[in-house]
Amino acid sequence: MSSGLKIGVFGACLLGMHACAPPSIRAAHSIDKGDVSFELGGSLDLSGHQSKLLTLTGSDSLPLREKSTTHAMVVMGLGAGFEIGSGMQLMAKYSFLDERRHDTPVSVAVMASMPTFEFLNAGDTYDLSTGLLVSRHMQIGRSVALRPVLNALYSQRDYRATTPIPESLTDPDVPVSEPEMWTSMRYSGVDVPVGVEIPITVGDKWALAPTVSYTMSVPLDVAAGGFSCDGCAFAIEAQEMGTPMSLWVGLKLQPKLQSSTGGRDEAL
Amino acid sequence: MKHCEPFGGLMLTALLCASFPAMAIGTFGPESPDSSNFAARAMLIQDGESTVAAFQIDPEAADGVSHWIIPVPGEVEIEPKPMKFGDDEFESFLAASDPMYLMPLGFLSGCGGGCVEGVGDTGELAEVRVFDTDIPGSGLDIRVFPANEMDKLIGEPAVAEFQLSEDQKGMITGYGSDGWQALLVTLGNGVSWDKSTPLIVYRYSGSHMVLPMALSSIVVDTELQTLVTVVANRRMNPAESPGVEPRLGLPAYRPEMTRKFYNSRVRVAIEEADGHAWVLEYANTLEALNQRHRELEKADTEDMVYAGIPENPGAVFDAFKREGFLSENFGKDAFVTRWRTYIDIDDLKDEPFIQSPTDETYEVFIDAHGSRTPSQGAVWLPLVAMGWLMRRRRE
Numbered sequence: 001m002s003s004g005l006k007i008g009v010f011g012a013c014l015l016g017m018h019a020c021a022p023p024s025i026r027a028a029h030s031i032d033k034g035d036v037s038f039e040l041g042g043s044l045d046l047s048g049h050q051s052k053l054l055t056l057t058g059s060d061s062l063p064l065r066e067k068s069t070t071h072a073m074v075v076m077g078l079g080a081g082f083e084i085g086s087g088m089q090l091m092a093k094y095s096f097l098d099e100r101r102h103d104t105p106v107s108v109a110v111m112a113s114m115p116t117f118e119f120l121n122a123g124d125t126y127d128l129s130t131g132l133l134v135s136r137h138m139q140i141g142r143s144v145a146l147r148p149v150l151n152a153l154y155s156q157r158d159y160r161a162t163t164p165i166p167e168s169l170t171d172p173d174v175p176v177s178e179p180e181m182w183t184s185m186r187y188s189g190v191d192v193p194v195g196v197e198i199p200i201t202v203g204d205k206w207a208l209a210p211t212v213s214y215t216m217s218v219p220l221d222v223a224a225g226g227f228s229c230d231g232c233a234f235a236i237e238a239q240e241m242g243t244p245m246s247l248w249v250g251l252k253l254q255p256k257l258q259s260s261t262g263g264r265d266e267a268l
Numbered sequence: 269m270k271h272c273e274p275f276g277g278l279m280l281t282a283l284l285c286a287s288f289p290a291m292a293i294g295t296f297g298p299e300s301p302d303s304s305n306f307a308a309r310a311m312l313i314q315d316g317e318s319t320v321a322a323f324q325i326d327p328e329a330a331d332g333v334s335h336w337i338i339p340v341p342g343e344v345e346i347e348p349k350p351m352k353f354g355d356d357e358f359e360s361f362l363a364a365s366d367p368m369y370l371m372p373l374g375f376l377s378g379c380g381g382g383c384v385e386g387v388g389d390t391g392e393l394a395e396v397r398v399f400d401t402d403i404p405g406s407g408l409d410i411r412v413f414p415a416n417e418m419d420k421l422i423g424e425p426a427v428a429e430f431q432l433s434e435d436q437k438g439m440i441t442g443y444g445s446d447g448w449q450a451l452l453v454t455l456g457n458g459v460s461w462d463k464s465t466p467l468i469v470y471r472y473s474g475s476h477m478v479l480p481m482a483l484s485s486i487v488v489d490t491e492l493q494t495l496v497t498v499v500a501n502r503r504m505n506p507a508e509s510p511g512v513e514p515r516l517g518l519p520a521y522r523p524e525m526t527r528k529f530y531n532s533r534v535r536v537a538i539e540e541a542d543g544h545a546w547v548l549e550y551a552n553t554l555e556a557l558n559q560r561h562r563e564l565e566k567a568d569t570e571d572m573v574y575a576g577i578p579e580n581p582g583a584v585f586d587a588f589k590r591e592g593f594l595s596e597n598f599g600k601d602a603f604v605t606r607w608r609t610y611i612d613i614d615d616l617k618d619e620p621f622i623q624s625p626t627d628e629t630y631e632v633f634i635d636a637h638g639s640r641t642p643s644q645g646a647v648w649l650p651l652v653a654m655g656w657l658m659r660r661r662r663e
Contacts, residue, residue, distance in 0.1 A: 053517075053520075054515050054516065054517040054533065054536075056528070056529065056532040056533075056536075057532065057536065058536055058539075171521060171522065171525060173524075173525070174522060181520065227520065229520040229521075232520040232521055233521050233525065233529070234517075234520055234521065235516060235517030235518055235519050235520055235521065235529065236517050236518040236520055237515060237517040237518075
């Protein structure tokens, strides 16, 4: 792929991407100047937050979790260890210890991401994170590698938990095909995604990397705000906040990592 | 989160500052249309060394009820008679202490906050009580039986029709032994499921405030729903049963469901107290109750819709004074406590009310407005300065 084409693809994605940035692990090494990588995945909120309910006959509870969504992002190398990415979020990364550019067993980078202005203006969701990325690339076969990744990110998020309502908690006088409750959530804390990428070489320059990560969080502040409900027959007694955690599974199409270029931006 | 707040300045502030309707929600309405259960409502008013009692029953029975016995824990000072209210004073008094529900205009109704909900939209606000106060007192006869004439009461043909068991007869004679009197009310035309009795009012000696419910076990099918408002110079609590407060939470249900939800939560509160308890609905001074009414009047502006705001909640006391039941200076420092319960037939017993250790105020006030505001204003963190990293950059 020529540099012009790469930049064109990246620009198009920058303008047209509408999916959410993945709360996934991110490897710490950089990609070549002008190279792009594509990420597609889905996250599953496993948080322990729940609404304590008062019902017509007693008490109950419902989980407060973000609806599973598909995420996409395009990342472009800027050279000298810098990358920027765009999806629902803008991402900037700098690899100061880089397996691609340096003779080092691990890569270490810093990263910051923020919502795109379009989503900021929407005011519905908000996600800001910044922190440290660590990864190690281990070639375990001719065309397969294993890349354990550990991130530690300070994050602030406003998001909406979407909770399907079981029939027993619905208002029989207001038939709703898919009764749901929406709850505004606010979170700040330290996310620690741990996971692995398995890059599989595709052709000379590309690798397809199935990725899975599990994020455990140390919340500094987590709270539920306003809510609305469609077809519900209960009241909220309390919002109990549990431990935030999530699972991310995805696929990344990225330039094949060729280690230690000696500080140059071109792969060996 | 606390959703059921004791009443204070909060309500006035909320009413004056927000543009949402105030609604009085129902307090009475048996839920078992196929049973012969009774609903009863009462006032017990302590006036000096005497007590004024006012009772009304609504039998949810297919067959007309023709007779009614009311034990009196004292000596009748002023003969009982049915009150003939001109402007539903008793209704207004009860409405003033009703649980209140405030909601934003159009919220949960698809209006998006821009339209006004009419009272008629709710469907639940009209006829919140089953009592028909238009029942005339004609054909009604009330006789007083002194403590030493309980056998005579039992021998009355009307009472004999009940075919009382020995235990039930013993219950009546027991009242006499304790110095109680009894009223025998004969309802000329009878009352059935779609009617209620007139409000029977009388004054008796002493300040023994007891709600006589034990005899209802003779006629009640499964349960008796009772609402009692006790007016004394202190807050009054049930003496032999627990008093509880229903947990109501922050509504996620549509406004039209409010009455149903509240009534259900009353039952849940009773069940959580092992099936026998009184549910507190209001506790504050009579002056505060009138103030509550005036606040609602202030809130009745063009951009608010309300229902059930009483015309004059204090009028019932004026009527009692006018009829001679209450002394002219009654009302100063009076404290109103309102309790409600459903009692299973097996648990029916007379319930005395005694002074509460404290005069803690309480009201059911569900504000669905403030707590629903979505959280906003996420704090921006500056992005990490990348400059220092540049120093470590290797070309």
